[in-house]
Amino acid sequence: MSFFETFQLAVKNILGSKMRTFLTMLGIIIGVCAVIVIVGLGNGMQGYIQESFADMGTDSLTVMIMGRGSSRSVSEEQMYEMVADNAETLKQISPTVSMSGSLKIGSDTVSATSISGVSEDYFSIRGYEVSQGRGIQYTDISGRKKVCVVGQYLNMAYYGGNAVGQTLKIGGRTFTIVGVMAAQTEDLEEGGTDDCVFLPYSTAARMSFTGTINSYTITVQNTDQISQAKTLVENELYKVFEDDDAYTVSSMAEMVEEMNSMVNMIIYILAGIAAISLVVGGIGIMNIMLVSVTERTREIGIRKALGAKEGAIMRQFVIEAAATSALGGVLGILLGYGLSAAATTIIANVMPDTPITVSPSLAAVVLAFGVSTGIGIVFGYLPAKKAAVLNPIDALRYE
Structure with a gap:
């Protein structure tokens, strides 16, 4: 089975249980969204600090x-x-x-x-x-x-x-x-x-x-x-x-640099705390994939009886886990941008004299998406390995 066919099968299985898939992705969505908003807020604060001190002369x-x-x-x-x-x-x-x-x-x-x-x-x-x-x-x-x-x-x-x-x-x-x-x-x-x-x-x-x-x-x-x-x-x-x-x-330049360093330190700590939900989401993916392996034991046995190799079985479940987390990452990015725009509007209305634009950086978006996909692969490995080493005879007898 080619990679494209394996991916199609993984997407089909994901769409087969929409609510369960969404609940599985929820930790990933929240984690990615939180990281993007927090980094965007940090960028906005740095921009505001630099703009404020620019009037005082950074030279x-x-x-x-x-x-x-x-x-x-x-x-x-x-x-x-x-x-x-x-x-x-x-x-x-x-x-x-x-x-x-x-x-x-x-x-x-x-x-x-x-x-x-x-x-x-x-x-x-x-x-x-x-x-x-x-x-x-x-x-x-x-x-x-x-x-x-x-x-x-x-x-x-x-x-x-x-x-x-x-x-x-x-x-x-x-x-x-x-x-x-x-x-x-x-x-x-x-x-x-x-x-x-x-x-x-x-x-x-x-x-x-x-x-x-x-x-x-x-x-x-x-x-x-x-x-x-x-x-x-x-x-x-x-x-x-x-x-x-x-x-x-x-x-003034040194003062701006010091304040930016303090803001970065706070943002890194908050982003690290937010990233914990990514790990929680990864555990959720591993849990649901283990359930999926149990539910599809007979399917795995039939495929192995027809000649499917361990690598093909393992690849299917890893791709399914990665696709689930990647989809959660995409939804988290979209939600993060939406909340960033809403936060910018709220700040402008609540604090008109403090114009902070919550602007997520491309690096943060790429990193959050990469981490979410990587978590799916890492936490999907154990269920995939369990599926790959199933004895075909025992799998066919499974009720």
């Missing part, structure tokens, strides 16, 4: 200077020189000063707005655009001018879209608005990305009373050089402080 380094008391310190001029001296690796630098002073617009006191002192290069580093007026300029920094750029939320909520030329107060000091940042999000809300004020870092440093700057953002010429750039900055700072605890250098 940038964040440098925090703690220093070693008054004996060892580094000025912004030294940091600028470091970038200029290593222009083949480092690209731009911006000191950043976070402000905690109160913000007043007219008679309103605004508490949720983020206030930062930055350089003229900060907007290009972050990929921000100015929609009205101008950005922070070098003359603003060198002259410690009291000017600022506001986010689109403040522009629309307090100035009716005409903030340029208006004033606001930070820490009791009056600042003139020279520019408005382009909207970063569709929803303008209090405390959001567009609820912000940027002023010259030199002015912000003076208003902080200490006058020191301990935070910098540095970009690299090429994202492939991010590790090299981080090592370079660390080495330069070590020359100044001779103490690793006096500073920290971190990169």
Whole structure:
């Protein structure tokens, strides 16, 4: 009997008991579906993490200077020189000063707005655009001018879209608005990305009373050089402080990589747990194939009496088990894609600000299908072997 004829016979036997076959495949279907959905969810989370951090600049380094008391310190001029001296690796630098002073617009006191002192290069580093007026300029920094750029939320909520030329107060000091940042999000809300004020870092440093700057953002010429750039900055700072605890250098790319590693670890664990149902499904296939061998004992005896070899009998039952598990794998894949699409829709409706697309990878689909088919072959071997070694005389006498 040819392979095609054997396969046809296996399909005929499967279709002969549809409900029993479906219940047998159920473990395989659930296992394959669960693996596909879980891997798809992991891919969606990784995509969301990368998209979220992309706005913060995966080509940038964040440098925090703690220093070693008054004996060892580094000025912004030294940091600028470091970038200029290593222009083949480092690209731009911006000191950043976070402000905690109160913000007043007219008679309103605004508490949720983020206030930062930055350089003229900060907007290009972050990929921000100015929609009205101008950005922070070098003359603003060198002259410690009291000017600022506001986010689109403040522009629309307090100035009716005409903030340029208006004033606001930070820490009791009056600042003139020279520019408005382009909207970063569709929803303008209090405390959001567009609820912000940027002023010259030199002015912000003076208003902080200490006058020191301990935070910098540095970009690299090429994202492939991010590790090299981080090592370079660390080495330069070590020359100044001779103490690793006096500073920290971190990169967004490394943070994304670490978060992706954590997500992958969780996904692998969940996928492994889900895959247990594949083993349960394989045990179900073995059980039903043993029952099938018992039910078809006389059939096996007749075929062997007519000259069928052990290999042909064994092949028939192995193919039947593999076909059952493969069909379960196909149904599991279809169900997995359906649930992935449904999960994407549900997430979009429940968490509109967290757009996660559950997208199963082709590798996961192929692996799940291959494993499901392999399980059918492995767990179908024992029943097939039992059928193949039956004594034809005993089989013909079986009632």
